[in-house]
Amino acid sequence: MSRRLAISVILPFQDAAQTIAGQLRALARQDWPAGSELIAVDAGSRDGSWDIVAAHSAQLPRVRILRAQLPAGQARGLAHACNAGVDAATGNALCFCSAEDEVGTGWLAGMARALAEHALVSGPLEYTHLNEAWLVAACNHGHWRQSHGLMRDELGLPPHLPFALGCNLGMHRHVYEAAGPFDRLAASAWDADFCWRAQLRGIPLQYINDLQVHHRLHHRQRLKFQLARHAGRDRMYLLGRYSNTPQSRYHLTREFLALIPYFAKGLKLFLMKSLDIRRGKGAWVLWCGGAGFRLGYLETQLRQRFRPAATAAATTTGR
Numbered sequence: 591m592s593r594r595l596a597i598s599v600i601l602p603f604q605d606a607a608q609t610i611a612g613q614l615r616a617l618a619r620q621d622w623p624a625g626s627e628l629i630a631v632d633a634g635s636r637d638g639s640w641d642i643v644a645a646h647s648a649q650l651p652r653v654r655i656l657r658a659q660l661p662a663g664q665a666r667g668l669a670h671a672c673n674a675g676v677d678a679a680t681g682n683a684l685c686f687c688s689a690e691d692e693v694g695t696g697w698l699a700g701m702a703r704a705l706a707e708h709a710l711v712s713g714p715l716e717y718t719h720l721n722e723a724w725l726v727a728a729c730n731h732g733h734w735r736q737s738h739g740l741m742r743d744e745l746g747l748p749p750h751l752p753f754a755l756g757c758n759l760g761m762h763r764h765v766y767e768a769a770g771p772f773d774r775l776a777a778s779a780w781d782a783d784f785c786w787r788a789q790l791r792g793i794p795l796q797y798i799n800d801l802q803v804h805h806r807l808h809h810r811q812r813l814k815f816q817l818a819r820h821a822g823r824d825r826m827y828l829l830g831r832y833s834n835t836p837q838s839r840y841h842l843t844r845e846f847l848a849l850i851p852y853f854a855k856g857l858k859l860f861l862m863k864s865l866d867i868r869r870g871k872g873a874w875v876l877w878c879g880g881a882g883f884r885l886g887y888l889e890t891q892l893r894q895r896f897r898p899a900a901t902a903a904a905t906t907t908g909r
Contacts (some may be wrong), residue, residue, distance in 0.1 A: 595681070595706065600686050603633065604634055606895050613693070656874065685759070688803075701801060713798045715734075720806040728875070740754055811878040817879070822882065825887055
C-alpha cells in the first residue's frame with residue numbers, strides 16, 4: 591500500500607486500576623512510528639484508572655484521554671469506548687488493545703508492517719507471562735484460544751467464520767467505516783461480531799505471528815461465571831443476526847440434555863479442586879466459565895421463545 595499509515599492506538603478502560611499501568615508501560619516500550627497517537631478512553635471508571643493513565647502520559651507520544659459519553663442510564667461498555675476512540679482518532683490505521691493485557695515486544699512495529707499489506711489483522715495471545723502456573727496448566731499449558739490461530743465459534747453456529755479478540759486487533763479506517771461501528775449491545779462479543787461483518791463484506795482477517803499480546807485470564811470463579819454468562823447471552827443475540835433459522839424445540843432439548851454430563855464433570859472438578867488433585871483448581875475455574883456461557887445462551891433462548899412476538903423483532907447495531 592503506497593499511502594503512509596498514521597496509526598492511532600485505542601485503549602479502552604473501565605475500572606482497570608489493578609492492571610492498566612502494566613499495559614501503559616508495555617506501550618511506552620514500543621517503537622512509535624511518526625504521526626502515531628494513543629487514545630485512552632474511559633468507559634466509566636470509578637477506581638482511579640483515569641489518574642493512572644494521566645500519570646503515565648508523559649512516557650508516551652501524543653496521548654489523549656477522554657470519556658465515552660452516552661445518555662444517562664445507558665451502559666457505556668468497552669465497545670462504545672472503542673467507537674468513541676475511533677471518532678477522536680486522527681490516524682488512517684486503528685489498533686486496539688486492552689487495559690488488562692500487555693502488548694508484546696515489537697507489537698506496534700509489527701502492526702505497522704502488517705497493515706502495510708493487509709486491511710484487517712490480529713495475532714497470537716500468549717498466556718504464561720501474566721497468569722499463574724496452575725491456570726496456564728489448565729489452559730493446555732498456554733496452547734489455547736488464539737495462541738496459534740484465529741478463534742472459532744465453539745458452538746459451531748452461523749456465520750461459521752473465524753474471529754479475533756478485540757485486545758489484539760488492527761485495521762484500516764476504511765474497514766471500520768465499511769463494517770460499521772462496534773455493537774455496544776453485544777457487550778462481550780462486539781469483537782467477534784465486527785470481524786464477521788467485515789468478512790461478510792469481503793475483507794479477510796489475517797493472523798500475523800509478529801503481533802503477540804500477553805493475555806490475562808480471569809481466575810476468580812464467580813467473576814469468570816458472570817462474564818461468561820453475559821457472553822452466552824450475547825452469542826444468542828448475535829445468532830439472531832446471522833441465522834434466519836429459528837432454534838427448534840429439538841435443539842433446545844438437546845442443549846438442556848447436554849448440560850447433564852457437563853454438570854457431572856463440574857462436580858468431579860470441584861472435588862478435585864477441593865482435594866488439590868492434579869489440575870483441578872484451574873480446570874474448575876475454566877469449567878465455571880463454560881457453565882456460565884451455556885446458562886446464558888440457554889436462558890436467552892428461553893426468553894426469546896416465550897416473549898411476545900411483537901418484541902421479538904430483529905435487533906439492530908448499537909453504538
